[in-house]
Amino acid sequence: MxxxxxxxxxxxxxxxxxxxxxxxxxxxxxxxxxxxxxxxxxxxxxxxxxxxxxxxxxxxxxxxxxxxxxxxxxxxxxxxxxxxxxxxxxxxxxxxxxxxxxxxxxxxxxxxxxxxxxxxxxxxxxxxxxxxxxxxxxxxxxxxxxxxxxxxxxxxxxxxxxxxxxxxxxxxxxxxxxxxxxxxxxxxxxxxxxxxxxxxxxxxxxxxxxxxxxxxxxxxxxISGPTEDRSEFYKTVDALVKQLIQDPTTFDHDEKQRQVILTEEGQERIEEMLMEAGHLAEDSAGLYDAANVSVVHHVNQALRANVLYTRDKDYIVRAGEVILIDEFTGRMMQGRRLSEGLHQAIEAKEGAVIQPENQTLASVTIxxxxxxxxxxxxxxxxxxxxxxxxxxxxxxxxxxIPTNRAIARIDEDDEVYRTEAEKNAAIIKQIEDCYRRGQPILVGTVSIEKSEHLSDLLKAHSFEVDGKPQKGIPHSVLNARYHEQEALIVSDAGIPGAVTIATNMAGRGTDIQLGGNVDMKLAKWREEQTALGLEVTPEQSVERKAQIEAEIKDLKEQALNAGGLYVLGTERHESRRIDNQLRGRTGRQGDPGRSKFFLSCEDDLLRIFAGDRLDSIMRTFGVQEGEAITHKWLNSAIATAQKRVEQRNYEIRKNLLKYDDVVNDQRKAVFEQRAEFMAAADVSDVVDEMRRDTVTDIVNRHLPPKAYAEQWDIEGLDAHIRDLLGLDLPVREWAAEEGIANEEIEERILKAADARAAERQELLGDHMRTVEKSFILQTIDLQWREHLMHLDHLRNVIGLRGYGQRDPLQEYKTEAFSLFEKLLVDFRQNVTRWLMTVQFEFEAPPAPPQGEMIEIHMDPLTGENAAQMGAIPDGLPADQRAAMPMSALPEGWEATGRNAPCPCGSGRKFKHCHGALV
The missing domain is CATH 3.40.50.300 (P-loop containing nucleotide triphosphate hydrolases)
Incomplete structure (x- = not known):
């Protein structure tokens, strides 16, 4: 100091x-x-x-x-x-x-x-x-x-x-x-x-x-919406990949970076398999031909599902459904899903029902x-x-913030064993010791798989109590499989002799109180009385509460005499915070307590960062089987490994934020503009301005300022006027007039466009304001959705610019800005096109079916996404409209192009709306 x-x-x-x-x-x-x-x-x-x-x-x-x-x-x-x-x-x-x-x-x-x-x-x-x-x-x-x-x-x-x-x-x-x-x-x-x-x-x-x-x-x-169903293709690719990975020379697995890629041999083998199965595009040059990019994506996702994701560690399968496990809390993430086909690949791997993929509608970082x-x-x-x-x-x-009472907890140095079996034997011995002495013990594990393995060891453990043989140490297991009872299990973890195995104690929200929790025990008693059909009076509750308090006081005294809560960590987590959260469960409000971590050279953290070196040191010093090494320097070395992982994760989060900051200004601008449109009662001024800007854009594009008349693209201008404004104007004759300037032609086009807009206003009357706002909001949603898709694709490939000695982030900023400028131009033109060309039918619209959106939480390190199903709020465009027979379409709609906007004004392409095939 x-x-x-x-x-x-x-x-x-x-x-x-x-x-x-x-x-x-x-x-x-x-x-x-x-x-x-x-x-x-x-x-x-x-x-x-x-x-x-x-x-x-x-x-x-x-x-x-x-x-x-x-x-x-x-x-x-x-x-x-x-x-x-x-x-x-x-x-x-x-x-x-x-x-x-x-x-x-x-x-x-x-x-x-x-x-x-x-x-x-x-x-x-x-x-x-x-x-x-x-x-x-x-x-x-x-x-x-x-x-x-x-x-x-x-x-x-x-x-x-x-x-x-x-x-x-x-x-x-x-x-x-x-x-x-x-x-x-x-x-x-x-x-x-x-x-x-x-x-x-x-x-x-x-x-x-x-x-x-x-x-x-x-x-x-x-937030994303569903796309087409490709469940059979997932199953086919999964079967091929399972066959491929039987040979370990076909892929490289990097545990530290949590990545897996095909080797050159693996690429050749999977290409042969896909070609034999007829899944590669005809006349393609090979697996990595541009026409097969989707197939390659699904192969990579199936490879990740089979190699990187482990059942009962990263997910569990319950009632035929793949449910993700939160790596930080060990809880099931009900309804959450992985994105970009990864969850579907895991469903195919486990033989579960395969749900359709989805596309991004809106996104924001935490x-x-x-x-x-x-x-x-x-x-x-x-x-x-x-x-x-x-x-x-x-x-x-x-x-x-200082503690209310001084901390009396003793944090012991870590014990490191050569093998996991030796470590487990030492853990069982420590648990038995606490159980005999009546000291409550909380055992922290890093995965469901390891908590259940430890539970099996405790059940099979034989020892003597007061000269009598006993098989199995009574214990409770708290992990994703039993998270419904988590509050009750945690509240009983401070009872003398209680053994509780927990998978990550972050954010449990219930304190472990020595002797037990009065409120939890009282609530449990009330539930039992209600289940028996007995009515509980306030007087009975007060009396029962006093009895529980007296019982807990005696039990707390026993637990304190035994040394308070003992926290035993079976492995170091990659984050020091998770370990500190586990340790922090003991020694609350000045109570005595003790904590210790038991490690082995086969643990993930040590094995990836220092396993071989540490194992050789232990062999050199002649550490016998069952013996552990303990030293403050060892604690420092482990903390250093954790810091390296934390720093890597920080860089990932910072990198994610850098890229999202590029989009964030665009997102705020679009959302604020959208909110203004939605709040406005009349957007006719905005529509008029968009129409004028559109006319100016197309005139400047085809009749560049300071260009000679011979350089004008009259054919292109005429085509754009017909497409965007729905007007048949004599632009060729105007251009042939001697001495005419492009400003004069622009003025004539604007005058004709304003006249057509006035006619349509007269046709719809007061309804025009509602139609204008509806078209603007639908268009901005459609354009923003496509913009997000383009940015996703750009983000996935922009890293390759680094090979050309260019900064990927700066390249991304430049490209994203260009895409945003294009979005604004397309937005003006599409609103103008729809309002000037759509044919209005005055009839009651059919009620659109309610679609579903999926809420996703994607991890850039592992590709994991957490998603939650939720119905689309009223007023959103349905992702899938009911298809109509062509014969039932209004007159004139049959000639609508498949990729043209649907005449109903939904904002969707005709083939995805009323022109969908039955």
Whole structure:
């Protein structure tokens, strides 16, 4: 420690110290606030709002508002904020990250800044990692907000549009990052402003901020629609690839980079197989001919599915459905899917029903969604290791909040064994020791497969208890297969002698309390009574609660005497934060505890980064079977390996953001313009301007300024006038006039176009305003969708520019800008073409069938996508319209070109709309 730090403290200590004066003033207000009646305390909310309306700032109200929330919490929940919790609340209010240890009450910390910022009436969003925690926290902390006269809403999957609107209109809204992000994207796909659900992005508190803004930021949010069904082709390719990979010389597998590619021999073999099966395009030069690009893509995805993705680790199969596993929490991601045919390739591999692929309709990265908020804040138990990334990307400072009580946990050095079998034997021995002594133990694993393997070992383990033989150590398993019971399993993990095996403990949301959890046990007792048909009276609940509290007090004393909770890690995760989250489960609120990690040279992290070298060192020093090596230097070496992985992941996220930033300005411009169109009652001025710009564009293209008349392209101009304006004008005769200028021809075309527009206005009357707005919104959606597809394709190939000594990012910026300029030109021309040429039929339109959209969360490192099914909101164009027999089409529609816009005005090509084949 430097001399400066000795006298003035560390940077973090100085940050925390700056809040002490305000905490003292809040404490000084406590007697005055406690003296208020419930009605007087509740009246404070209206008083605060009046003061804000009179010009006061939120900071002016902070101390009194925090004191009011603390007193309301004490009266409603029986929980009074500690001083350190008030400091955490102030950090959140300032838009920072409060790092607080597990068990320090982060959920309660959020109430004070949430209430203070909700006083403005602009809405406060509180983000949690799953629906269960969103509902729990909204119901639990909502009691405090309701007591103070504020409404609380919660956004979970499956809500109707009306329910979502009501939840967002509340003062405080809880929900998951995916739900909020997808609602933002859906709001920019609706056709009526009344169908939008969100009302802006003012202040947000992100719980488990590292999990959401770091881990999940690797995956952009994507809304996509279904495409054609190719399930048989997936099965065929899967069968060929399975046959191919029997020979390991046909592919190269890089575990560190999580990549797999065909070798030259593999390419030749798969080309022969595909040619024999007749799946390559006729007259093509080979597998990598441009005509076979789709086939190559599916071969690569089938290869990845069979080599990179492992059942019961990356996904499970339940009831014939492939369900992904969250690598950070170990939970099932119900309804989530991988993109670009990868999920379909896994379904083919497992023989499950193959769902159709999808195409992008709208997308945004997690980073750019949360940067929409005026003020962004977060809280977690582990953020310091990623402080640089939070500052670089989100401009958020991490402040480590001191614990309410000193930490008594002992973190032991890692033990490293040569083989996994030796490591498992040592783990079983440690678990047996804790079980005998009545010390609760939490065993952390990195995958379902390993948690179940360890469970099998515990079941088969034989030992003696009090001289009597016993087979199997009783235990609970917490992973994706049993996540329905996760809250109950976690709440019982602190009972003396309890053995709990957990796959990644990030964001569980339920503290492990020594002796057990009073509320969970009481809720379980009520459920049992209700199941028996017995009515539970308030008096019985109070009596039963007192009994449970007495039981838990005795059990807690036993657990404390045994040494508190023992946390045992069976492997190091590639992220230090995940390991710290596991360790943080013990030693809450000053309780004693112990933690240790057991490793082997065969573990993924060590095997990939230092397995062979470490194994040779252990052999050199003559480490015997069953012996482990332990040293602080070893801990440092493992931490260094983890830092390298974290840095690589940071670079991936930063790279993703760099590319998305190029699109983000375009996205905001399009979405803002779309919202203006949707809000406007009359867009005729915009339509007139587009028509004039279109005429100017085509005249300048075919009659360039300062060009001689002999250089004019009169034929091209005439064709464009017919196509875009639906006009038959004597442009050849005009061009033949002596001395005529291109400006004069442009003026004549504009005059004729305005006259035709006036005729169509007279034909439709007041309906013209609705038609114009509808065409503009449909066109902008269609153009933006195609633009996203072009950008996706560009993003996939732009890296090849690096071989030509050109910066791929700069190339991407240039190309994306050119594509955006083209989008604007095409947008003007298409709106003009449709409004000037579409034939209107006055009849009641058939109700379009409801299609489905898919919400996707793509990982740029692994190609993994998480998607969730959801119905298209009312008012969106259906992705598939009902096909009509040609004989049933209105007169004149039969001559419509297959690729021409459908005359119905849907904005879709005729072949995909009313001209679809039955």
């Amino acid at each position: 430097s001399i400066f730090q000795r006298f003035f403290g560390s940077s973090n200590e100085r940050k925390v110290k700056a809040f002490h004066a305000r905490v003292a003033r809040i404490n000084a207000l406590e007697p005055q606030i406690q003296a208020l009646s419930d009605a007087q305390l509740q009246a404070k909310t209206a008083e605060f709002k009046e003061r804000l309306a009179s010009g006061a700032k939120l900071d002016d109200l902070l101390e009194e508002a925090f004191a009011v929330v603390r007193e309301a919490s004490r009266r409603v929940l029986g929980q009074r904020h500690y001083d350190v919790q008030l400091i955490g609340g102030m950090v959140l209010h300032q838009g920072g990250i409060a790092e607080m240890r597990t068990g320090e009450g982060k959920t309660l910390v959020a109430t004070a800044p949430t209430y203070l910022n909700a006083l403005e009436g602009k809405g406060v969003h509180v983000i949690t990692v799953n629906d269960y925690l969103a509902q729990r926290d909204a119901g639990w902390m909502g009691q405090v907000y309701r007591f103070l006269g504020m409404e609380t809403g919660v956004i979970v999957h499956g809500l109707s549009q009306g329910q979502r609107q009501a939840a967002y209109q509340a003062d405080i809204t809880y929900g998951t990052n995916n739900e909020f992000g997808f609602d933002y994207l859906r709001d920019n796909l609706v056709y009526d402003q009344a169908e939008m659900v969100q009302r802006g992005h003012n202040f947000v508190i992100v719980d488990e901020v590292d999990s959401i803004l770091i881990d999940e930021a690797r995956t952009p949010l994507i 980073q750019n969604y949360f940067r929409l908020y005026t003020k962004l804040s977060g809280m977690t138990g582990t953020a310091a290791t990623e402080a640089q990334e939070f500052h670089d990307i989100y401009k958020m400072e991490v402040v480590e």
